Amino acid sequence: MGNTKERILDTTAEMFRRYGYTGTGLKQIVAQAGAPFGSLYHFFPRGKEQLGEEVIRRSGLMYQQLFETIVAAAPDIVTGVQDLFEGAAELLRQTDYADACPIATVALEVASTNEPLRQATADVFASWIEAGTTLFTRAGLPDPAAREVAITLITSLEGAFVLSRATRTTEPIEVAGRTTVEALRTALASA
Amino acid sequence: MGNTKERILDTTAEMFRRYGYTGTGLKQIVAQAGAPFGSLYHFFPRGKEQLGEEVIRRSGLMYQQLFETIVAAAPDIVTGVQDLFEGAAELLRQTDYADACPIATVALEVASTNEPLRQATADVFASWIEAGTTLFTRAGLPDPAAREVAITLITSLEGAFVLSRATRTTEPIEVAGRTTVEALRTALASA
């Protein structure tokens, strides 16, 4: 069964969100996942770096699907973006401002220290941008504008996570949501 | 002379930008600063945490003054904000996408693990927001709108740093600059 491996991946993703890459120890991971230490190097022979890379790519994909699900469930794209920011604010509140994007923390840590992991975070952001661009294109925006709004959404969300987690307030994320929605509305109006 | 202490603070700030808080070792700091290890605990008796806190508050103040200087040198507030984003993009390019905001990296790392440091990052962000609000109020925005634009600026900039450092592109920061300027223009127009 792939049960142990999945448990290690899920636990690591959760710990990355709270403690970052360098702040998360392998022994803490196996302890919290209830997995033997040997299994870690069985499933991830290249050690922490391989585990980190798989967690980054996996989490990136999960969040992308979450975003697409939220937008698909909304009556229109503007409401979808609104729901996304409101959901993020709610999640932060519920988890005592701990559980936000696991990519950003690791991305900043590894950007200048670990090229394979930096590449993984870059790939995740690139695919988020593409996914967003596709969605906004489908909503009627021309190609360059769609990409700009997608980038605006992601940078606003990530930056808001930083401020909200630090200040323990949802104000930054609420403001970021309004700004992003406004940018989207403006772009749609002139399309 | 306060020379050694300053050198330790400056070196630490630089290393925090690149390696983060947990990723920066005290021995690396004194080695790079050319300072004896004993001096570190002479100037910072409470160790790494005290050093970290002073670096956060000091860097926060420096960046705030930098922002105010840039805006003061510009012919108007819109140009000032534009210059700020362009300067940030230029700095990233020149430093191989290493030197960005030292607060964000540390903020995400310590938000759920170290309360005194989390508080220090929160204080920095709060004072940035206040400084921005003051500037935008002076430019003619009513109070709630001024604060919203200030928060938008900071979240956009921080989020753009994350994406730019990860992808090694200035595109996110350019887009964030345009979006922020647009938000500011809209707010000014309806003021």
Next chain:
DNA sequence: CATATACTAGATAGAGCGCTCTAGTAAAGA
């Protein structure tokens, strides 16, 4: 039944961590 493969289990190595400790030097004030 035999054997290969997948996985569990954890002791241990070697390096590095934050921090403490003792000792020594430089310069200023009594």
Next chain:
DNA sequence: TCTTTACTAGAGCGCTCTATCTAGTATATG
């Protein structure tokens, strides 16, 4: 001159880090 204070200097402690290593168990296949 003597003493105090500020600072330099770095060895070493206890601990944790990632990673390796050996050994054992379960399961499936010949």
